[in-house]
Amino acid sequence: MVRPKRVIAQTIKELVQLKRDQLILALAFLLPVFAMLLFGLTSSLDVNNINLAVQDLDITYTSREYIATFERTNKFKIVAIGSKVNVPQMLNQGKIAAGLIIPPEFTRDLRHGREAQVQILVDGTDANTANLIRNYAIATNNAFVGNLNHKTAIAVNIQSQFWYNPGLKSLNYVGPGAMGMSLTLLPPLFAGLATAKEWEHGTIIQVYASSLTGTEYLLGKTMAYWLVGITEVFLTNVMAWFFFGLWYAGDPTPLIVGSALYVACGVLWGIFVGSNFKSLPVVVQVVVATTFMLPWLMSGFTYPIANIPTALRWLANFTPTTFYILLARDAFSQGMGWSIAWSSVLTLGLLAGFFFLLAWWKLRRMQLED
Numbered sequence: 001m002v003r004p005k006r007v008i009a010q011t012i013k014e015l016v017q018l019k020r021d022q023l024i025l026a027l028a029f030l031l032p033v034f035a036m037l038l039f040g041l042t043s044s045l046d047v048n049n050i051n052l053a054v055q056d057l058d059i060t061y062t063s064r065e066y067i068a069t070f071e072r073t074n075k076f077k078i079v080a081i082g083s084k085v086n087v088p089q090m091l092n093q094g095k096i097a098a099g100l101i102i103p104p105e106f107t108r109d110l111r112h113g114r115e116a117q118v119q120i121l122v123d124g125t126d127a128n129t130a131n132l133i134r135n136y137a138i139a140t141n142n143a144f145v146g147n148l149n150h151k152t153a154i155a156v157n158i159q160s161q162f163w164y165n166p167g168l169k170s171l172n173y174v175g176p177g178a179m180g181m182s183l184t185l186l187p188p189l190f191a192g193l194a195t196a197k198e199w200e201h202g203t204i205i206q207v208y209a210s211s212l213t214g215t216e217y218l219l220g221k222t223m224a225y226w227l228v229g230i231t232e233v234f235l236t237n238v239m240a241w242f243f244f245g246l247w248y249a250g251d252p253t254p255l256i257v258g259s260a261l262y263v264a265c266g267v268l269w270g271i272f273v274g275s276n277f278k279s280l281p282v283v284v285q286v287v288v289a290t291t292f293m294l295p296w297l298m299s300g301f302t303y304p305i306a307n308i309p310t311a312l313r314w315l316a317n318f319t320p321t322t323f324y325i326l327l328a329r330d331a332f333s334q335g336m337g338w339s340i341a342w343s344s345v346l347t348l349g350l351l352a353g354f355f356f357l358l359a360w361w362k363l364r365r366m367q368l369e370d
Contacts, residue, residue, distance in 0.1 A: 047075065047133065047304055048306060049074075049075075050097045050098060050133055051079050051096040051097050052076045052099065053078070053081070053085050053087050053095075053099045054080070054100045056082065057083055057101070057104040058103065058106040058107055059083060060106070062107040063102050065144070066106070066144050067100075069144040070140050073136070073140055075140075076098075079095065080095075080096070087101060087121055088121065091163045092334075092336055092340075093336075094336075096123070098123065099120065100118065100119075101120070101121070106118065117156075117157050118156060119160075119161065120133075120134070120137045120158055120159070120161075121161050121162075122160060122163065124164050125164050129304065130162055137160070144156065164334050176331070177299075179236050179237075180301065180324045180328055181295065181321065182236055183236065183266070183324075184266060184291050184295050184320075185287070185292045186232065187228060187229035187267050187270065188269050188270030189283075189288070191221065191222070191225040191266075191268075192269075193270075193274065193280060193284070195283075196274040196275075196277060196280050196282075197280065199275070199278035200278060200279060215363075218271065222356075226264055229267060233259045233263065246332050248332060249330075249334060252331050254345055257345055261320075261352045262323075262348055264352045264355075265320040265348060265351050265355055268355035269291065269355050271359045272358045273290070294319060295321035298315050298319050299321040299322040299325055300322060301321070320348055323348050323351075324344075324348065326341070327348075
């Protein structure tokens with residue numbers, strides 16, 4: 001038989017113990033608030049400030065007015081305009097999300113009552129965003145036609161072509177992103193728990209009593225869990241090929257190098273968290289919040305980074321998943337290789353070095369000076 005007094009006594013005991021652990025108590029209230037702010041501020045599927053390049057081969061008042069219709073929307077941001085703009089090249093370099101091509105007979109066709117033709121090339125790597133861009137372009141095109149002061153019905157036919165992903169297969173976008181997300185949690189979590197466990201169980205004293213230096217301890221622990229992470233990289237690539245039919249569209253070496261650095265970032269961050277908080281429940285909460293929830297919202301996997309408020313957008317630059325997803329999408333969809341992937345690899349290297357310094361600073365003095 002359940003005795004209410006004993007239940008109440010046990011409840012009071014648990015609350016008293018929770019009150020004594022100030023760190024867990026703070027996290028219990030701060031993490032939901034942090035999560036609510038992130039989800040509320042970043043969860044938007046709208047696409048704004050779309051980088052658009054315009055190759056205007058007509059160069060007339062009418063073509064300029066057509067371009068101005070795109071400028072007046074809050075969806076497109078024209079970054080290049082002119083007759084010599086190379087739209088395919090800018091798409092390959094990742095400088096734009098779409099390119100508009102206006103042919104030289106654009107104004108002539110409209111004046112003679114014929115249907116004018118224009119073309120928009122859209123980066124199809126992200127199928128959902130590509131569809132939104134196409135729909136925005138069609139709506140803008142229709143607005144221009146509606147504003148024409150002609151008694152006869154004149155139409156402008158905007159033809160769309162998707163770059164890299166002509167069939168708009170969502171898997172070509174979601175697959176590489178899912179690969180980055182699947183690797184973002186376990187390596188830092190394993191490393192963080194292993195580090196915190198030594199402090200919680202007191203076995204860290206054996207390390208302090210040995211001749212092992214802080215740098216040696218850090219490198220040894222990093223190497224062990226880095227090897228675990230690299231095995232996970234291999235398994236995810238096999239899964240991507242065997243089950244989903246994804247294969248490299250170009251040079252895979254940027255992704256290979258980036259994978260090694262990406263795993264190192266996660267492991268080093270996990271060791272830093274474990275050595276600071278030294279409590280298994282706290283480490284789990286912090287690692288999940290910083291290496292899974294934050295990348296889920298801030299890396300561009302679920303929502304466009306451009307939609308994130310400027311005050312929070314800087315966090316994406318300290319999220320390794322942001323750059324690893326760019327590498328994975330290039331390797332499996334674009335295939336441009338080092339020409340556009342070098343900056344992501346370099347950033348991952350800098351982040352790995354930064355996280356190493358953080359962990360090293362915490363563990364650097366594991367031996368007392370003689």
